[in-house]
Amino acid sequence: MSTLVQLDGIEVDHDGKRAVATTDLEFPEGSFTSLLGPTGCGKSTLLNTIAGFVTPSSGRVLMDGAPVTGPGPDRGMVFQHYALLPWFTARGNVEFALKRFGLPRAERRERALESLDAVGLADAAEKYPTQLSGGMRQRVALARALAAEPRVLLMDEPFGALDAITRARMQRLLTQLWQRTCTTVVFVTHDVAEALALSQRVVVMAADPGRVIADHRLADDPASDRTAPHPLHARIVAQLGTDS
Amino acid sequence: MLGEGLVPTPWQTLRAAYAMWADGTMTTDLQASLARAGQGFAAGASTGIALGFVTGHRPRVAALVGPVMSFLRPIPAIALVPLVTAWFGIGERAKHLVIAYAVFLAVWLYVHDGVARVPADHLRAARTLGVPAWRRLIEVLLPAAALSVVAALRYGASLAFLALVAAELGGAQSGIAYRLQIDGQFLRTDHMFVGLIELRLLGLLADALISAAGRRLVHWSSS
């Protein structure tokens, strides 16, 4: 697989303080990678650097070989707190993402409904975000992000605010969507089991300064339901030290 | 104690209102005052909203503009009346300016604050979805700050009437507050009560109109 996103020796500072030390990472097209680490280790900072919200103080982010200079629709984002627009319905939020394609109104609407159907929300299309549960909101956010047809989907603890059952459902949904769309995913979490359940690869980070301390390639078929704990689980927990 | 006849009965007030309406002064004064308050309000509110969006959205501009506003805010509009009169005379322009000044400062503050509080994630989400700047303004910033804009306009409207009174007392040929002053010289407290009630009713009406428009526009926050 070819490299889609490349972090080329990036260093990131926040207010003169090093948030992420020199980091080189490559994300192949179609891959599913988790960034795992304790709080403050720079997971969000790395993700925001890829998104183009944060400019590295040195090094470059390359997207298909071209330097990233700011946010763009080729890099979609799913936020922990959904970031849905309260004045639009679920369908309105998805159409908000679709408008850039300049489709006729009826077709845009059709595609929005299809996107919502794909996340199991066909019935909630005309509901406002405040009328939806947390899990449903995150489904809308996922549908919206995918509707813009990004090449990479950046997800910052997207299921962190959900209860365990909803979370497990969302994980299954995400795996399905990933397999269907072949979108490259970079998924931030501090839940070891979640990272192992979803990803092909788990990048472990440590804090002070934020840096990558391990890069695990998992066996294929990440979606299979594992009853026994993953063999890497204990090792990664040990790498995370006392933080996890 | 107040002298006899200085506190009009409701009946006397009603009769005075009828007399003022019948001889046309009420219409003239209402028209003059409403035109002043309306024009001053429109000018102050529109510039306040526009600048509020700019400074609320651009911290660097806010850092430049903020200190100027903090310097101006403690200067009451009333204190400007003599100065503005010295500059522009007692014409309408001076009155619009005084009203616009009072409205502008208040509206700017509320709108700036509201825009600055728009969740960063909303704007970030829009940018990662490839939403261009003009659509981010219309579909994200405007609705997100709409409640603040409504609050700003309500407060601004009440200040417009305050400033209107100050401006008319500073020298005018017509208007509700001008009439209050004239009637005061003749101790016509019945006429004065009519003027005060007019001001009160205009204030209530403006507030009710703005709130009603706000509730219709900002339909999502009540659900």
Ligand SMILES: Nc1ncnc2c1ncn2[C@@H]1O[C@H](COP(=O)(O)OP(=O)(O)OP(=O)(O)O)[C@@H](O)[C@H]1O
């Ligand atoms: N906007 C900012 N301004 C200043 N410092 C920041 C900013 N954002 C992050 N930092 C600092 O950078 C470091 C990395 O933060 P970051 O948010 O990337 O960590 P994280 O791994 O996402 O943590 P969490 O798991 O809590 O979300 C921390 O020390 C944090 O305090």
Ligand SMILES: [Mg+2]
């Ligand atoms: Mg984070």
